[in-house]
Amino acid sequence: MPNRRPTAQDVAKHAGASRSAVSMVMNGNADGNVSPDMQERIRRAAAELEYTPHPIASGLRRQRSRMIGIVTDEAASSPFAGRMLAGASQAAAGHGYLTVIADAGGPAADTTHFIDELRRRRVDGLILATQSLRTIVVPDGLRLQPSVLANCRDAAGTMGAIIPDEVRGGREATEHLISLGHRRIVWIGGGVDVDARPARIRGFQAALAAAGLPPGEVVEAGWDIDDGFRAAEALFAPENGPRPDAVFCASDRVATGALLAARTAGLDVPGDISIMGYDDQRHLADATVPGLTTMALPHEGMGRVAAERIIAALDSNAEIGAETTLLECPLVVRGSTGPAARA
Incomplete structure (x- = not known):
């Protein structure tokens, strides 16, 4: 093969199939359209050529960017934000999504600009995360596409949230x-x-x-x-x-x-x-x-569950809902507690 990224056309030639058949197999739409034997030949050819579909091209065909936007109120100064962002990013990556993070700079900052900007950049979903547990007035832009709150709650009670119990x-x-x-x-x-x-x-x-x-x-x-x-x-x-x-x-x-x-x-x-x-x-x-x-x-868990809820809704074309999910805060025992002193 030439020293370049293999294409779907290369896979089609190698498998003796049409370009459209390769596309259907790679996009999960082959059942009923491509015979099982031809599906296997296409998958084997793709593996031999080390072919993977280009994520941006696939997203454009599906009208999806495969990006999740995360807007935070003060990630730079929070000792916990890294865990939440890591949880969301790892969960998203496991489903083939990329996270894009915008830090509004403080709890009093207006997040509207950052939400609107991420929407203009065609993110598929949004997470609004706060450093401390708060009840907020949800910006209008957050209601215009699949979105979840992390470590905060909607004052109107109409948007799903992931918070500690x-x-x-x-x-x-x-x-x-x-x-x-x-x-x-x-x-x-x-x-x-x-x-x-x-x-x-x-x-x-x-x-x-x-x-x-x-x-x-x-x-x-x-x-x-x-x-x-x-x-x-x-x-x-x-x-x-x-x-x-x-x-x-x-x-x-x-x-x-x-x-x-x-x-x-x-x-x-x-x-x-x-x-x-x-x-x-x-x-x-x-x-x-x-x-x-x-x-x-549970900062890591809040980020992970928020991303998974959005992706599940996107993949099933379903509504996220307004449910609030409570995550356990585990007890960590160290040396500062012990049996009560006896008089």
């Missing part, structure tokens, strides 16, 4: 602490602008109620290390009354601050107090001393 995560984190014998558990951290906070607190309180324990104290703070330090420092101060058995922190960064406050107060973790995080932030939760017990957010 935060209530279950909050409940299972608290159940872990209760199973270790902790009875006075305090929640600290979390800003009110993120939907995850109230959902995790609902799970926290539900676990306490199911165990016959009184409602847990909720200490308001932010999401960062210094927020956790200040909140925990006040909790651990002797003048503020009995110290809790354990603290359940809104994020791993808050939990890192609580670890520092415990060390400053001369407390052993987990000997004197257990500290529970949330997120499983890479290079943080596994790098503290001791390592943080935490709930892992």
